[in-house]
Amino acid sequence: MKKPNGNLFVIVGASGVGKDTLLNGIKSKLENFYFVKRYITRTLDKTNEDYIPISNNDFQNKIKDGFFAITWKAHCSSYGIPKDIDDELKKGVDVIFNGSRLALKQIKENYPDAKIICITASKKLLKAVLYRETEKVRMILKKDLIERLENYLLKRSMLKMTLT
Numbered sequence: 508m509k510k511p512n513g514n515l516f517v518i519v520g521a522s523g524v525g526k527d528t529l530l531n532g533i534k535s536k537l538e539n540f541y542f543v544k545r546y547i548t549r550t551l552d553k554t555n556e557d558y559i560p561i562s563n564n565d566f567q568n569k570i571k572d573g574f575f576a577i578t579w580k581a582h583c584s585s586y587g588i589p590k591d592i593d594d595e596l597k598k599g600v601d602v603i604f605n606g607s608r609l610a611l612k613q614i615k616e617n618y619p620d621a622k623i624i625c626i627t628a629s630k631k632l633l634k635a636v637l638y639r640e641t642e643k644v645r646m647i648l649k650k651d652l653i654e655r656l657e658n659y660l661l662k663r664s665m666l667k668m669t670l671t
Contacts, residue, residue, distance in 0.1 A: 515534035517606040520626030579610035
């Protein structure tokens with residue numbers, strides 16, 4: 508029997524803590540999940556982040572057209588999650604995206620059953636992030652952390668993950 512609606516999972520945490528690394532690490536392991544590409548008002552760079560670059564003007568036009576389900580501003584950029592997540596949820600597909608703590612109020616108002624996964628970091632990791640020691644950050648994101656996120660998404664249990 509197919510469930511009537513999918514689950515919405517939102518990964519939040521400090522910038523650079525490894526949210527995209529975690530998402531990329533579980534993407535191939537999870538079936539029936541829709542991994543959302545965010546729209547961001549900045550040029551495409553060669554980071555681990557998977558997003559659609561968009562100009563400020565085009566972003567504002569998409570807001571006026573009702574294209575986005577969720578929007579927020581952070582780090583001098585605008586971020587948007589497209590409304591197509593609603594179609595996926597209605598089909599029973601689980602939806603997951605890299606969100607923002609700044610958007611939690613809007614997310615919970617629009618999607619009261621959303622499951623928020625907060626990734627926190629130790630002082631050691633935050634120091635590495637501050638100094639942009641990206642290779643060190645990648646090494647800290649161990650296989651067992653990715654497996655814990657995968658297990659959480661499959662079991663839908665409560666979880667707070669701390670990177671050490």
